Amino acid sequence: MAESARTARTVTLAIVDALDRTLSCGREAIELAVMTLAAGGHLLLEDVPGIGKTTLARALARAVQGTTARIQFTPDMLPSDITGVSVFDPQAKGFTFYRGPLFAQIVLADEINRANPKTQSALLEAMEERRVTVDGVTYDLPQPFTVIATQNPVEMEGTYPLPEAQLDRFMCRISLGYPDARAEARMLMAPSGKDPLAKLKPVCSAGELAAVTRTAARVHVDPRVAAYAVAVLAATRTSPLARLGASPRAGLALLAMSRVRAMLDGRDAVFPGDIRAMAPAVLSHRIVFADPSVQAAGLAAQQRELERIISGVPAPKAR
Template sequence: METSDLANHLIDALDDVLSSPRDVIALAITTICAGGHLLLEDVPGVGKTTMAKGLAKAISGKVSRIQFTPDMLPSDLTGVSVYDQRSQEFAFRQGPLFANIVIADEVNRANPKTQSAMLEAMGEGHVSVDGNTYSLPDPFFVVATQNPIELEGTYPLPEAQLDRFTACTSLGYPPADVETRAIAQAAGTDPLGGFEALCTLQDVLHLKASAGRVFISEAVAAYIVAILHATRTDESVTFGASPRAGFALAAMAKAWAMLQGRDFVIADDVIALAKPVLAHRLVLRESRFNTSMGSRYDVLDRVLEGIAVPRASQESASRSSSPGWLNRAR
């Protein structure tokens, strides 16, 4: 199966069993193909954890779920060294981060010290315990859920950790017909009960490698840099998008192009991914802890409107085939 076909098959299969919006599912698969991590931000009860579990079941491999709580310690994530009396040596016992897919549920209910323990794992692919470094499995994908900080018992994620999440989105409340079908189902029915794995770990690694080979021209790269610089100089922004954000946007644009069956990136790919990749990284002037995604989207709308789209990319877009599910995702 071609890489684009496999990726779209994952989207179609998950769309059939989940009540989540198709564009959010597509963004999640794109993030996996880009080798990144996804943050789902929404109020409780709209299906964040169910979607995360669906992604985990679709990709065969070791899965762990971490329910974050205020009393959690960093060692609860990374693991600990335990003294073995028989061997008279310390042995390392792996924590739940040692999995291919980590479901970090309600990540912003943990204290800041524990939240920061995830930085090395997400950014470097390894953890350090008692002076020793331990590599995490490959692929390693974190899909985290968080509640709005207005809810009781939540801590705002630090900017450094938000920057480690490749993309951030929300599910929103489901349409009335979808919610009606869910309520009408038999009590206790698991929507993922009969859902089987759709690909292997090697397939995931192949998807990541294929996305990495997608060509991005210097003109499109310059377009990404122009967007980054515009967020840094916008009058309503205190801290704009970092260089890491630029690499993330480029990687996501490559994966997005691959899902459409193209081996090159066009400006439309960058535009389509700008908000989910950049919005959560912006710190607005009116409040250091401003979490209004709508305000951040307004900033990005203004930024994108003020930057000329690369001409060559426009010509390539006019010659390329229909983007298929991309139209539906929009």
């Protein structure tokens, strides 16, 4: 394992350990969240209220010492509220652009499904191309740029379902679930009114996180493993259990997460097991399932249906 890969692995695991010591949610959810950041992707946290979605998002932002902005989405929010606005300056006899909260390296999009479709569409260019266009002028966003969004899947009033085009831009969708009894009791015994992240210190800089992403992107993918990933994607497109399968962008995300998983395991190549392990978090939100009850049931049911779809895809045999 190369020195750069060892350094990237150390940094990534240090973030996971720091969050695991601070938060009450399960380590598996924390690992997936940190891996998404390490892969250079956007993260969607979906769960019922009070689970700690926003706390996890804040913790991820604090662990990486970069510029951070939090946007509390509301139905009356306008695109200019997040991208920025051009204001005419009479003295300069021209327009001055005032940057919105999107111009941060880590953007916390709280309750993203409360934004109206017009405002949600303003995120599409930012999440895919890392830039925004205002009044015909394009502005580059800071690098690295990551959106960590939360949404409540059970409350319908005052919300707008995220369109497939936007869901496809999230590399992973995860659910935290309820904490175990010991973790919840420890949380309840903490002093009231105390910020749970008060003792969380930055683990790495935004530049170091970008270096982790570059290192993970160099993890080797054998042509047979790539063909297996393509077969998994094809199964979602041809199965009678799905009305809309995973996109090529989903394949890129699947390989990016698989590379990070291999790197964290100390390997310099992706195995088929990495593809299968990452598929639920990467693919389930990108598929429109044929059964409306599955589509409406939420993340766990959709991941089970995905497992049914890809279970018959044979993995390549070792030479």
